[in-house]
Amino acid sequence: MIILVFILLHWYASLFFQTVFLHRYAAHSMFKMNRFWEKAFFIATWIAQGTSYLNPFAYAYMHRIHHMHAENEKDPHSPEHSGNIFSFMLKTYDYYAKIKNRDLAIEKELSMRIPRWEKFEKISESWLSRLMWAGVYIAIYILYAPNIYFFFLLPVHFFMSPIHGAIINWFSHKIGYKNFKQDNHSTNLFPIEIFLGGEALHNNHHAQPWKANFARRWFEFDPSYVIMRMMHALKIITIHKNALK
Structure with missing residues (x-):
């Protein structure tokens, strides 16, 4: 019983900080917070992700490129250009590592407002x-x-964060339903999405990447957004007006 509780806690804690801190904050700047809370999120993300800790700058920069070039040859993690999920994960990691290690030219405008704490990193x-x-x-x-x-x-x-990323970025471009017609194959995975903290409402997110709430239809649910609204009410974060539903 304790092991099952530990798995669930680790799964959802890692997922929460990936979607809220790395994705919605670092990559999309959907909300703001002061330096104290930003550093608290850095530390909490490290604790939650542990062995699979993701560098916020590398994650956010790569994700911005993904949105700019979704499923074309410049997309760093498109299922369209990988034969299977394992080659897809390796390709994604290789691109991520190049950003983290500065083996890739970093565009200044694309890197703006991404949080850094280099000593802690x-x-x-x-x-x-x-x-x-x-x-x-x-x-x-x-x-x-x-x-x-x-x-x-x-x-x-050991590989919690890459597993989350693979499920969302592979399957949410392969199976599921669409609310919005776009020039990419992004889909929503509801009700499987319930186990993915809002992240797998991927078609919705690609259509409106500035929206903090990834849910669009009456039956869709984004649990991470609910927690974000609570943090907003407690003044831990301030969600930007254009990001609110």
């Missing part, structure tokens, strides 16, 4: 940090796993 991205989190996951399983077969779930924890 050196710690959070280090192999020592990733090995430490791997050790934490293994220790939890040693203490609480009912049997050895549960250890086969450890890779889910």
Whole structure:
């Protein structure tokens, strides 16, 4: 029971900070917050993602390119240009690493308003940090796993962020339904989306990328937006007026 709770907590915590901090804040600037809360989100994202921590700058910059060039040859993670989900993940990682390591020319205008905390990033991205989190996951399983077969779930924890990204960016361009006709194949995965924190309402997001609420139809639900509205009410963040529903 403890292991199942841990899986759920890790899944949704990692997903929440990926969609709210990395995606909606870093990539799309849907809301603003002060320096204290921004640094708190940096740290919370590191804790939530652990071994699969994503650099906010590299994630946001790559995602902006994805929106600019959705599914053409310049798209850094288009399913249209990969034979299978594994080659797709490797291609995405290669592009992400080039941005993070500055092996790619960075366009100044495209990188504006992406949050940076370079001193912390050196710690959070280090192999020592990733090995430490791997050790934490293994220790939890040693203490609480009912049997050895549960250890086969450890890779889910190790690669949590890439798994989220692969599900959303591969399947949300392959299967599902569309609310908006666009020049790309983005789709919505509702009701599977319930397990993906709003992210897989992908067709809606591509059609209106400035909107903080990814839900558009009466039956669609974006849980991350609900939490964002609560944080907005508590003045932790301020959602921009044009991003509000």
